[in-house]
Amino acid sequence: MARPDNLHSRLVSWLKILLPLVALVMLSTLFLVSRTIDPSDAIPYSEVDIEDRVREPRITAPTYAGITSDGAALTVDAAEVRPGAEGSPDGSALALQAELDTPDGASTRLVAERGALDQAARLLRLEGGVQISTSTGYRLTTDALSAALDVTDVQSPGALAGTTPMGQITAGSMRITQDATAAGGYVIVFGNRVRLIYEPQN
Incomplete structure (x- = not known):
């Protein structure tokens, strides 16, 4: 076999030998100087009390969205929802916010400290200082309020007070x-x- 007779050929021949050797040395170094893993240094993924969640299951920051039969868009957000009694589809919620956008372009915003979902009656029940604000300028407060899930029907059966246009x-x-x-x-x-x-505008 003829020997390489130029610098380029000789360089290529040496590199074919040296490069694999360098790669083997680098891999060996990685294993030799690798840091020992301490299981106690593992990153805590969650600080949630697992036993508490098993004892009292809940959903954090859920969102419900739907369209009523008359075409209004209803969106409900909550900080936390807990299921009802075993076998019941209902549940209670904390820090509720609901938005009702009707086809005529108006919107109604509802904010409450707590609430409950009544699946049988297709109602969202709000309690605890319910605040009602509309895009038409109404700002009202009441103790309790219900909103239908399948049709635009928001009712406050008790006393309320606030401002209107x-x-x-x-x-x-x-x-x-x-x-x-x-x-x-x-x-x-x-x-x-x-x-x-009546307070006429100036």
Whole structure:
């Protein structure tokens, strides 16, 4: 076999021998100087009390979204939801926020400290200082409120107070629903000893 007679050929021949040797030395060094793993240094993935979660199961930061039969979009967020009694589809929630966007372009925002889902009645029940705000300028507060999941129907069976575009209002009940006299429209109806203090705009 003829010997290489130029610098390039000789260099290639030496590199074919040296490069594999260098690779073997590097791999051996990795294993020889590798740090011993201490299991106690493992990163804690969660600080959640597993026993507490097993004893009281819950869902953190859930979101519900749906469309009612009349075309309104309903979105509900909560900080935490806990299931109801064993075998029950219902559940209780904390720090609820709901947004109802009706087809006429208006929106209603509901905020409550706690609530519950009643699957049988298809209702979301809100309690604990429920705040109601609408894109049309209503800002109201009540103790309890219910919102249907399958149709636009928000009701406050108890007393409420707040402000409207016309002034301050107090009433014994309130309902947000479709307008029976105008197709595609929605109304806020107050009842039971309604008192409005009219405040005209300057």
